[in-house]
Amino acid sequence: MQAMPYRPAPLLSQSGLDLFDPVAAANFPQTILRYRNTRAAHSIGLETVSDADWVGYFGRFQPLPDNQPQPLALRYHGHQFRHYNPDLGDGRGFLFAQMYDDADRLLDLGTKGSGTTPYSRGGDGRLTLKGGVREVLATAMLEALGVPTSKSLSLIETGEALMRGDEPSPTRSSVLVRLSHSHIRFGTFERLAYLNDVATMRALVDFIRAHYYPDKANAAELFDAVVSNTARLAARWMAAGFVHGVLNTDNMNITGESFDYGPYRFLPRYQPDFTAAYFDHSGLYAYDRQPDAVLWNLGQLGRCLTLITEPEPLIASLNAFSDRYQSELEQAICARLxxxxxxxxxxxxxxxxxxxxxxxxxxxxxxxxxxxxxxxxxxxxxxxxxxxxxxxxxxxxxxxxxxxxxxxxxxxxxxxxxxxxxxxxxxxxxxxxxxxxxxxxxxxxxxxxxxxxxxxxxx
Structure with missing residues (x-):
């Protein structure tokens, strides 16, 4: 397999958009490499990096060559179980780098468990090793089943004892690096709408169109494409028998790619009301309710975009979701059968x-x-x-x-x-x-x- 070139592209950090804060990574007592995704690394030209340099980049977060000089914690708000929360943002992760892959897509290297940020809300900014193991497994399986998903690039054990209320503690710690097609969430738009920041929202739409949807001429066309991609994602979850668990607006991105796997489950058998999160007492994000949850989240994104465009085409796109989802579901089930x-x-x-x-x-x-x-x-x-x-x-x-x-x-x-x-x-x-x-x-x-x-x- 021929080596791919490494093509750094720190475009968000150079965009001038007021969407992030420079932060520093935690100084971990240990950095034990537990997993590196060779195939994903190949796609972005990092396959030949030595284990020592790998740990330097993804455990100590030394800047990649010609990439971001410093990690960036992204700012966003979000609806969590349909309650608005303006106190969010990257609280235990950051955008570490951007580059193009072998398909000429702009990809992000984002972290989970890399330390505290201004948005940690009193948390320790860490990730349990079990959480890292679960996410590596989830992304591998979802990719196998044809679901658009982030890829787990690296998992490093970090040598700290973490206290958690939902698993035996103290428990081991880790830092995960995921490869994603965009770090920009629906909640990014919710924050700008909350602040009534018209100029930044227009600039953000232009940035997204330029780098992810170059064939879309305006915000309405961009939204229509996001609706289609998100309908496809929801259909693929259903065909995979997958329950995400926490479909808040800050857990959905503008390219229609699944990411951030906390309390997920794969169905042992078909149960429409199966929930993955023990705290989802109402079953809001149950298996069979995922398409409705996704549509509701798209509605929040559309509402934000009315700040810069007329609502009628946005409403038309939302009204088209059900038919698009049904078409995608039929194609996904046929593919699996x-x-x-x-x-x-x-x-x-x-x-x-x-x-x-x-x-x-x-x-x-x-x-x-x-x-x-x-x-x-x-x-x-x-x-x-x-x-x-x-x-x-x-x-x-x-x-x-x-x-x-x-x-x-x-x-x-x-x-x-x-x-x-x-x-x-x-x-x-x-x-x-x-x-x-x-x-x-x-x-x-x-x-x-x-x-x-x-x-x-x-x-």
Whole structure:
């Protein structure tokens, strides 16, 4: 594989936009490299960096060559569980650098657990090692399943004992570096609307159009594209059986890419009301309510943009969300089932979800998708469950579709009886081995298995 050039592009720091504060990284007592994403590093020209220099960049945050001279904590507000909070911002992370990747996209290197900032709100600015492990696993699995997601570039253990109320403490600490297609959140716009800062909002829209949506002529066209990309993201979550957990406006960005994985879960079986966050008492961000949550968040972004453009085209874009989401969901489900969409795919998708809800055994969501994709209903370990009218209806519809890339099926991974999963119990077992024995073998093996799964699915 030919080495890619490193192409620094610290454009936000040079933009003159009043959106951030220079900050300093924490001085950690240790920097133990636990994970580096070689494939992601290759895409931005950092694959050949030595481990020692890697730790210097991503554990000590020495500036990358010709990049930002200092980390930047971004300012933003946000609706958290639909309550407005003006006291947000990067509280335990910052924008460390920007560069172009091998697809000529402008990417950000952002951190999590890198120390306190003016927006830490009394917190310690740190990330537990378990939280870092969970995010590395989440991003790898979501990428494998075709979800637009940030990528975990680096995880370094930092040698501090952290106190947390939601896990046994003291617990180990880490700093994560993620590679994202934009650090600019819906909450960035909410802050500017709150301040009635028309000039900065216009300049921010121009910056986003120039670097992320160059074919969009104005704020209304930009918003319309964000609506489409976010509808695609929500559909991909649903097709992956993924529950984000905390869909606040500060956890959504303008390129339609998923990021910031705290209390996430993958469905063990289809449960419309399944929640990932123990504190989501009302089920606001439950699995089946994620599209509605995304639409509500888009509404807040649209409201902000009325500061600089007429509301009518923004409302029209919001009204188009449901149809765009449904179209994206049909395409995403067809892709996961291994069939080519026909343009009349709503009956198949409805039959899939109806059957998925009927199958109540753990693992049924991914198991059903896997068996449908591989055509293994009769020989699957789950074969005894495939019976009844709902199954017959789904299978009949599925059999009427042309197969999508059947040449994938001989892949050795697709010859195995079970799909790759990332369920809660698996993550807990991986963490327990790390916490009790400092044994990273399960973690590393799982990442290898997920990468093989990604190659086999080729979504």
């Amino acid at each position: 291994g069939v080519i969409p026909t343009g009349n795919d709503a009956p198949l998708v409805a039959a899939f979800f109806k059957l998925a809800q009927e199958l109540r055994f753990d693992g049924s969501f991914e198991g059903l998708i896997y068996d449908a994709m591989t055509g293994r209903f009769t020989t699957s370990p789950r074969a005894a469950s495939y019976q009844g009218a709902d199954f017959d209806s789904f299978k009949s519809l599925l059999n009427g579709y042309p197969r999508d890339r059947p040449e994938r099926l001989p892949h050795p991974r697709l010859q195995q009886p079970d799909p790759e999963t990332l369920l809660y119990e698996e993550i807990e077992a991986i963490w327990t081995q790390i916490a009790v024995e400092d044994d990273w073998s399960l973690f590393n093996a799982k990442l290898v298995a997920i990468d093989v799964w990604r190659e086999a699915l080729a979504l």
